[in-house]
Amino acid sequence: MRLARRPVGEVRPEDWEYGEEPVGVPGDGEFLGRTRYLSLDPAMRGWLDDRPSYLPPVGLGDVMRAGSVVEVVASNHPKFQVGDHVVGTFGVQDYAVSNGKGALKVDPALAPLSTYVGALGMPGMTAYFGLLEVGALKEGETVVVSGAAGAVGTMVGQIAKVKGCRVVGIAGGPRKCALLTEELGFDAAIDYRSEDVRKALRTHAPDGIDVYFDNVGGPILDAALTRLAMHARVVVCGAISQYNNEDAVQGPSNYLSLLVRRARMEGFVVFDYARRYAQAAAEIAGWIGEGRIKVKEHVVEGTVADFPETFGMLFRGENTGKLVLRLV
Numbered sequence: 001m002r003l004a005r006r007p008v009g010e011v012r013p014e015d016w017e018y019g020e021e022p023v024g025v026p027g028d029g030e031f032l033g034r035t036r037y038l039s040l041d042p043a044m045r046g047w048l049d050d051r052p053s054y055l056p057p058v059g060l061g062d063v064m065r066a067g068s069v070v071e072v073v074a075s076n077h078p079k080f081q082v083g084d085h086v087v088g089t090f091g092v093q094d095y096a097v098s099n100g101k102g103a104l105k106v107d108p109a110l111a112p113l114s115t116y117v118g119a120l121g122m123p124g125m126t127a128y129f130g131l132l133e134v135g136a137l138k139e140g141e142t143v144v145v146s147g148a149a150g151a152v153g154t155m156v157g158q159i160a161k162v163k164g165c166r167v168v169g170i171a172g173g174p175r176k177c178a179l180l181t182e183e184l185g186f187d188a189a190i191d192y193r194s195e196d197v198r199k200a201l202r203t204h205a206p207d208g209i210d211v212y213f214d215n216v217g218g219p220i221l222d223a224a225l226t227r228l229a230m231h232a233r234v235v236v237c238g239a240i241s242q243y244n245n246e247d248a249v250q251g252p253s254n255y256l257s258l259l260v261r262r263a264r265m266e267g268f269v270v271f272d273y274a275r276r277y278a279q280a281a282a283e284i285a286g287w288i289g290e291g292r293i294k295v296k297e298h299v300v301e302g303t304v305a306d307f308p309e310t311f312g313m314l315f316r317g318e319n320t321g322k323l324v325l326r327l328v
């Protein structure tokens with residue numbers, strides 16, 4: 001799946017070019033992987049724009065960048081043997097040749113393969129470091145997370161519960177909200193599609209918000225800013241409500257509450273914590289093993305040709321938990 005043209009606003013089918021080509025042959029020090037699970041991430045939208053960011057944009061005509069789990073089917077690499085499963089950035093394609101840079105061997109006996117792009121992969125790491133390092137969470141605090149029923153959000157809320165906090169999730173629709181409170185242990189959930197978020201935050205975070213973990217930006221961020229506790233931390237993880245904007249990103253108009261509440265707002269990029277992923281993944285795996293964290297995944301079965309339609313689900317709120325495409 002190659003990028004045919006740069007999208008303006010919402011990504012359209014014509015922005016992609018799907019084609020079939022001969023499978024690559026691994027050279028010296030390389031292996032060939034067959035894709036099993038493709039990760040669908042909101043960040044992919046940003047990678048399509050030709051503007052400075054934390055990674056260079058995907059080039060026109062290039063295979064779309066994506067995280068995935070592959071199975072090694074041929075290898076001239078000393079560290080990767082045929083039959084190994086490997087997680088890395090191998091792109092939206094059935095087969096990928098890799099020199100092993102940034103690739104990590106994973107064990108399907110320890111956790112289902114999809115988890116390595118979910119709870120034990122990038123979204124899990126994002127929740128862990130965003131909440132505990134950037135958010136500097138302390139026991140007993142009140143945490144509010146937007147995009148709460150998604151890959152990162154479900155992990156943020158559950159990690160905050162492990163840490164003994166009060167947790168309020170903001171998500172779209174009654175089904176997602178019920179999942180948060182009835183299955184994942186959140187203390188309260190706000191349906192931003194049918195409720196006044198500002199009012200609901202007054203009810204569910206009566207003493208104010210200590211950590212607001214923002215996945216969506218826009219009016220929900222603005223509402224959360226009005227309810228900050230003293231010395232609150234606003235973690236800027238993402239702003240999915242703004243990613244398809246054709247005009248400028250909508251900034252928060254209530255930012256002066258940072259001044260009044262002596263609060264701070266800080267962004268982060270999960271890749272900066274790569275050297276500590278193993279330690280974080282081990283800790284999260286422990287919580288999963290103890291039944292304190294439930295893994296929520298939304299697995300779509302299909303082919304590489306289904307990527308554009310599946311990717312669109314993220315922006316229509318059609319996924320609950322981590323969205324993955326299992327190639328069949």
Ligand code: NDP
Nearest residue numbers: 042150151152171172215216237238239240241269270317
């Ligand atoms: P999700 O699994 O949360 O999927 C996206 C969800 O966003 C949808 O299900 C939908 O849920 C919600 N959404 C879509 N459009 C809107 C909108 N207009 N307003 C409000 N909510 C919307 O994705 P991830 O968990 O993978 O990613 C969550 C955020 O984290 C993203 O912003 C992403 O860019 C960011 N991120 C940042 C990283 C970093 O290093 N800083 C790393 C990884 C992710 P609903 O039905 O509730 O609307």
